[in-house]
Amino acid sequence: MMSSTIFLHPASYFILGALLLPLFTRFKMQKVILLAVPLLAFWQIHALPESFGICNFMGFELVFGRVDKLTYVFLHVFTLMALIGAIYCLHVKETGHHIAAFLYVAGALGTTLAGDYLTIFIFWELMAFASTFLIWYRKRKRSIEAGYRYLLVHTAGGLILLAGIFLRYQNCHDLTFAQIAVEGATTADYLIMIGFMLNAAVPPIHAWLPDAYPEATVTGAVFMCAFTTKTAVYVLARAFPGFEMLAIMGAVMALYGVGYAVIENDARRILAYHIVSQVGYMVCGIGIGTAMAVNGVCAHAYAHILYKALLFMGVGAVLEMTGKSKLNELGGLYKRMPWALFFTVIGGIAISGFPLTSGFISKSMIIASAGADHRIFLLVMLTLAAVGTFLSVGIKLPYFIWFGKDSGVKAKDAYWNMNLAMAFAAFMCIFLGIYPEYLYRMLPFPVNYNPYTAYHISETLQILGFTGLGFYLMVKYLHPEPKMNLDVDWFYRKGALVFMWVACKPISIANDWVGEVYRTVGLRFTMLVAKALSWFDWEGIDWVVDNSAKGVVEGGDKMRTLQTGKIQQYIGGAVAALMIVLLVVVFL
Amino acid sequence: MVSLLSYLQAHAKVLKWVFFAYLLGTLFFDFLIDRHHPHFWGDSVIGFWALFSIFGCLGMIVFCKGLSHVWLSQREDFYDSEDSDNDE
Numbered sequence: 001m002m003s004s005t006i007f008l009h010p011a012s013y014f015i016l017g018a019l020l021l022p023l024f025t026r027f028k029m030q031k032v033i034l035l036a037v038p039l040l041a042f043w044q045i046h047a048l049p050e051s052f053g054i055c056n057f058m059g060f061e062l063v064f065g066r067v068d069k070l071t072y073v074f075l076h077v078f079t080l081m082a083l084i085g086a087i088y089c090l091h092v093k094e095t096g097h098h099i100a101a102f103l104y105v106a107g108a109l110g111t112t113l114a115g116d117y118l119t120i121f122i123f124w125e126l127m128a129f130a131s132t133f134l135i136w137y138r139k140r141k142r143s144i145e146a147g148y149r150y151l152l153v154h155t156a157g158g159l160i161l162l163a164g165i166f167l168r169y170q171n172c173h174d175l176t177f178a179q180i181a182v183e184g185a186t187t188a189d190y191l192i193m194i195g196f197m198l199n200a201a202v203p204p205i206h207a208w209l210p211d212a213y214p215e216a217t218v219t220g221a222v223f224m225c226a227f228t229t230k231t232a233v234y235v236l237a238r239a240f241p242g243f244e245m246l247a248i249m250g251a252v253m254a255l256y257g258v259g260y261a262v263i264e265n266d267a268r269r270i271l272a273y274h275i276v277s278q279v280g281y282m283v284c285g286i287g288i289g290t291a292m293a294v295n296g297v298c299a300h301a302y303a304h305i306l307y308k309a310l311l312f313m314g315v316g317a318v319l320e321m322t323g324k325s326k327l328n329e330l331g332g333l334y335k336r337m338p339w340a341l342f343f344t345v346i347g348g349i350a351i352s353g354f355p356l357t358s359g360f361i362s363k364s365m366i367i368a369s370a371g372a373d374h375r376i377f378l379l380v381m382l383t384l385a386a387v388g389t390f391l392s393v394g395i396k397l398p399y400f401i402w403f404g405k406d407s408g409v410k411a412k413d414a415y416w417n418m419n420l421a422m423a424f425a426a427f428m429c430i431f432l433g434i435y436p437e438y439l440y441r442m443l444p445f446p447v448n449y450n451p452y453t454a455y456h457i458s459e460t461l462q463i464l465g466f467t468g469l470g471f472y473l474m475v476k477y478l479h480p481e482p483k484m485n486l487d488v489d490w491f492y493r494k495g496a497l498v499f500m501w502v503a504c505k506p507i508s509i510a511n512d513w514v515g516e517v518y519r520t521v522g523l524r525f526t527m528l529v530a531k532a533l534s535w536f537d538w539e540g541i542d543w544v545v546d547n548s549a550k551g552v553v554e555g556g557d558k559m560r561t562l563q564t565g566k567i568q569q570y571i572g573g574a575v576a577a578l579m580i581v582l583l584v585v586v587f588l
Numbered sequence: 589m590v591s592l593l594s595y596l597q598a599h600a601k602v603l604k605w606v607f608f609a610y611l612l613g614t615l616f617f618d619f620l621i622d623r624h625h626p627h628f629w630g631d632s633v634i635g636f637w638a639l640f641s642i643f644g645c646l647g648m649i650v651f652c653k654g655l656s657h658v659w660l661s662q663r664e665d666f667y668d669s670e671d672s673d674n675d676e
Contacts, residue, residue: 487660
């Protein structure tokens with residue numbers, strides 16, 4: 001690829017920005033870069049040609065840029081969200097946090113633009129690695145542990161994806177990333193689908209999400225809630241529209257997530273479960289697979305990124321100012337953090353699909369496409385999930401944080417940049433609701449749908465009103481309790497303990513025994529051989545090649561000091577090395 | 589904004605009646621609209637979605653809260669304490 005085309009790719013701005021950030025820590029230059037990069041990328045995506053950045057790597061054709069309407073709508077919202085997220089984290093002083101966020105966004109953009117499976121895989125893994133740091137930067141024990149689990153689960157998912165890619169290559173020698181026909185799907189395609197589904201948090205492989213997101217940093221969670229799952233939605237929508245399995249799993253997912261959102265106590269865990277529910281709508285729409293459904297998926301992904309980020313920002317502001325995110329410890333904050341309340345409620349009514357908000361014009365499209373396809377069960381399940389959405393995120397969350405029993409927690413409104421970012425996202429939620437054509441024009445298929453029919457408005461008003469009545473009647477049963485709820489991560493969190501026990505007890509005993517045998521028998525023999533060899537080495541060889549062995553020993557000492565034994569640094573180094581290799585490949 | 593919210597909280601009773609009036613209003617509105625293209629039988633019943641959401645909402649609360657109490661709910665340090673047991 002020529003170096004002139006490298007700056008066509010919006011991800012390269014973020015990678016370059018990430019490289020520049022540590023050099024410009026003074027004079028507020030860092031803040032300028034933080035804002036300039038997403039702005040540049042947002043402007044750049046309008047000027048992308050249909051195809052660019054095709055290069056040959058070891059016999060494989062890598063396609064770094066493939067642009068059509070499906071790509072464009074996701075690029076549009078990703079770069080817009082990167083800008084909002086950058087504003088929200090302007091006050092963060094840790095350069096490493098910004099770098100992780102930028103590389104993460106670059107991964108999402110790279111995946112979205114990729115035209116072949118290998119390129120997808122590279123950026124897919126970049127996303128997983130970079131986002132792990134957004135969890136670790138919280139620097140609490142729980143976060144470190146959650147980060148490791150997150151990384152391990154995503155590595156496993158990445159390996160499944162890679163296995164699918166290899167199998168596919170063996171089957172048909174074609175790694176072009178395009179739609180897969182339902183009839184011709186093979187094991188390879190299903191493995192790829194599972195790899196994608198893990199990132200979309202489809203139960204039962206969803207538990208990484210509510211495990212990790214509540215432990216991420218305040219600003220990191222805002223980025224994470226937008227990119228990982230929605231990139232997965234994009235790749236699923238590209239490759240697997242019309243797969244019946246996805247329709248059913250999506251509808252189940254919508255109810256599963258919202259069910260947990262009703263009972264959870266931690267505000268950010270409620271929102272995390274609610275991502276599962278919302279992505280369920282999208283997965284279901286992909287499964288239905290009609291033009292209207294895929295349009296609905298894209299519209300909903302666009303709207304969802306904005307209002308879910310807005311909710312995470314609002315709750316994050318409370319966490320930043322009070323240090324608390326558990327509903328049972330909060331309450332009565334409306335006098336102290338009115339702006340956070342105002343913006344969160346806008347996010348809450350948008351996610352619930354009030355008329356004149358973005359949820360009303362996007363979610364309904366998927367539900368209507370289920371109806372138009374005569375999938376009554378899906379329609380009823382998705383509508384029930386909408387009821388739960390308003391119950392859990394629209395009412396319960398703001399009620400127990402800002403109203404309810406006054407907790408006496410001291411707080412004041414968040415920093416100006418946080419409020420600005422929230423205002424921006426809130427504006428977009430309302431703007432899309434009032435002027436849906438702005439979004440509908442970007443969708444991959446021509447839109448023949450008008451959300452503002454009398455019947456739809458009446459249906460929505462009833463659903464919202466009577467869900468509110470349900471909350472009013474049951475409010476005393478909904479009081480938050482300081483508890484956590486089990487989920488399928490139980491299997492690997494408890495399973496890991498069993499594994500550790502096996503590793504500690506039987507295996508370690510066996511290991512000790514083998515070690516003992518080795519020490520008594522093997523070691524003596526080895527030492528004798530080594531002595532003989534080293535004599536030959538020092539006296540014989542080094543004499544020949546002029547003491548170079550001594551030089552190697554000194555070099556080895558220096559290498560040893562480089563090894564700090566911290567896995568974060570190894571992984572960081574590995575990612576940096578990967579990036580350098582990538583840049584070299586791309587430039588040459 | 590704070591004073592407005594405080595004012596509303598002081599007049600919660602009024603707010604309650606406004607809310608009930610709104611609920612009646614939505615049902616009344618459902619009589620007026622025309623309903624072509626019903627997707628299924630529920631779409632042609634007046635007030636169907638009102639019933640659906642009140643029972644759906646109550647059912648969901650009872651089911652989820654019940655399941656949580658009976659089975660899913662654990663202490664917040666459920667996983668942590670197991671770790672420390674293991675360390676000992």
